[in-house]
Amino acid sequence: MAEKNCTPDLSVMFAGKIYSPNPFWLASAPPTNCGEQVMRAFDAGWGGAVWKTLGDPIVNVSSRYSSVDWNGQRMMGLNNIELITDRPLEVNLREISEVKKRYPKHAVIASLMVESKREAWHRIVQQTEEAGADGLELNFGCPHGMSERGMGSAVGQVPEYTQMITEWVKEKARTPVLVKLTPNISDIRVVARAAKRGGADGLSAINTINSITGIDLDTFVPRPNVDGKSSHGGYCGPAVKPIALNMVQQVQGDAEASLPVSGIGGISDWRDATEFLLLGCSNVQVCTAVMHYGYRIVEDMADGLANWMRGKRFETIADFQGKSLRNVQEWKHLNLNYKIVARIHEEKCIGCELCYTACWDGAHQCIHVDRVGANGGGHMTPAMREEISKQNIAMTPVPRLDHALAGNGNEPYATPLARIPRVDEDECVGCNLCSLVCPVEGCITMEQVETHLEAQSWAQRMGDASNPARKCD
Numbered sequence: 001m002a003e004k005n006c007t008p009d010l011s012v013m014f015a016g017k018i019y020s021p022n023p024f025w026l027a028s029a030p031p032t033n034c035g036e037q038v039m040r041a042f043d044a045g046w047g048g049a050v051w052k053t054l055g056d057p058i059v060n061v062s063s064r065y066s067s068v069d070w071n072g073q074r075m076m077g078l079n080n081i082e083l084i085t086d087r088p089l090e091v092n093l094r095e096i097s098e099v100k101k102r103y104p105k106h107a108v109i110a111s112l113m114v115e116s117k118r119e120a121w122h123r124i125v126q127q128t129e130e131a132g133a134d135g136l137e138l139n140f141g142c143p144h145g146m147s148e149r150g151m152g153s154a155v156g157q158v159p160e161y162t163q164m165i166t167e168w169v170k171e172k173a174r175t176p177v178l179v180k181l182t183p184n185i186s187d188i189r190v191v192a193r194a195a196k197r198g199g200a201d202g203l204s205a206i207n208t209i210n211s212i213t214g215i216d217l218d219t220f221v222p223r224p225n226v227d228g229k230s231s232h233g234g235y236c237g238p239a240v241k242p243i244a245l246n247m248v249q250q251v252q253g254d255a256e257a258s259l260p261v262s263g264i265g266g267i268s269d270w271r272d273a274t275e276f277l278l279l280g281c282s283n284v285q286v287c288t289a290v291m292h293y294g295y296r297i298v299e300d301m302a303d304g305l306a307n308w309m310r311g312k313r314f315e316t317i318a319d320f321q322g323k324s325l326r327n328v329q330e331w332k333h334l335n336l337n338y339k340i341v342a343r344i345h346e347e348k349c350i351g352c353e354l355c356y357t358a359c360w361d362g363a364h365q366c367i368h369v370d371r372v373g374a375n376g377g378g379h380m381t382p383a384m385r386e387e388i389s390k391q392n393i394a395m396t397p398v399p400r401l402d403h404a405l406a407g408n409g410n411e412p413y414a415t416p417l418a419r420i421p422r423v424d425e426d427e428c429v430g431c432n433l434c435s436l437v438c439p440v441e442g443c444i445t446m447e448q449v450e451t452h453l454e455a456q457s458w459a460q461r462m463g464d465a466s467n468p469a470r471k472c473d
Contacts (some may be wrong), residue, residue: 020047035095048107066223128360141207159194166198192257208234241266355369429434
């Protein structure tokens with residue numbers, strides 16, 4: 001482990017052959033559409049780039065993007081119906097060659113998609129490798145437009161096609177071959193296994209998710225509007241990160257599928273990137289965040305990861321890569337005798353009662369507002385509280401004024417006790433909902449309660465012979 005003040009080494013060697021000075025790559029997308037963009041990205045600090053997908057000439061539509069905005073955040077999710085590059089192949093190849101000459105220590109990966117013919121794949125593999133690409137990414141994931149032509153996810157959803165085309169590419173390729181997986185499938189492991197059988201050196205996961213982001217309620221046309229019509233597109237951005245993490249774990253947790261993985265999906269900062277690395281990814285690819293904020297976000301990503309590694313005394317990415325994989329198990333192996341309860345820290349409570357409402361309407365009715373004037377020691381239900389409130393003059397509650405109105409200056413907390421909810425720990429199931437809705441950091445904490453029971457999973461309780469007895473860590 002590194003000394004606390006040492007500078008961690010962020011460099012990575014993907015699939016044993018592709019070096020990059022850090023694990024941050026640009027995904028195959030508009031930010032890697034041309035050589036000028038890629039070079040500016042490398043100047044900003046990106047370690048690698050996957051070139052916008054090369055293939056036979058296409059024509060893109062004009063209106064291409066739509067987004068989901070949530071709670072004041074623009075582009076929480078981004079939808080696109082853009083296809084592969086519409087620039088001539090020879091121009092892209094010339095620029096790939098120029099970028100590699102100027103930036104020999106940065107990773108340049110060529111994303112490829114052509115018709116399902118052996119000679120077509122052999123031809124484009126030879127062309128891109130002669131241009132100097134460090135590796136090849138087979139785009140078997142694009143969910144729109146190209147799939148209608150028998151390419152993209154039309155290949156990635158059929159294990160036999162995935163294996164066959166990967167084998168064709170490996171017949172010709174001298175550089176590492178990555179297969180980009182589609183999430184638009186019932187079990188991503190099935191296609192990952194096929195890619196591995198076909199000889200893939202690595203995987204990229206995940207590609208975009210089929211989506212319609214919304215409909216204009218005035219025109220009745222889904223977005224994006226293309227002359228009064230629209231189409232399903234590929235969804236990406238922060239909203240897809242939980243789905244991507246789950247699929248990465250599924251692949252990395254499967255011995256028949258596991259290969260070096262380049263993690264993709266909703267990565268916006270160094271924390272997101274670190275989560276993918278902890279689930280076994282060798283590096284990460286970023287798209288939407290760059291389209292939103294620009295190339296320079298990589299500065300904070302690199303600094304943040306280095307500072308976190310220094311604090312944890314990790315010298316290299318490999319020191320923590322995959323460290324969280326062992327902590328993801330099937331539900332049947334979780335400890336049924338582990339118990340946590342919610343605890344409300346009165347000094348931080350602002351009396352908003354969101355936890356009370358959430359618990360009564362959406363969880364397990366174990367939070368009560370009965371610290372003052374309790375009904376004979378019983379719990380006051382929302383209906384009882386509503387009836388009492390009708391007897392009082394309607395007034396918008398303002399915690400800082402409640403003391404004066406009550407004529408009580410001896411309250412121990414900033415918020416009057418009558419406004420601070422209480423948790424019945426005997427009834428609390430530890431669902432976490434109250435702590436999730438609470439707007440005050442650290443006001444509600446989930447704390448372990450000793451049950452004095454030996455760890456036991458559902459599989460053990462039911463006598464599952466396939467599950468060896470174990471004690472939880």
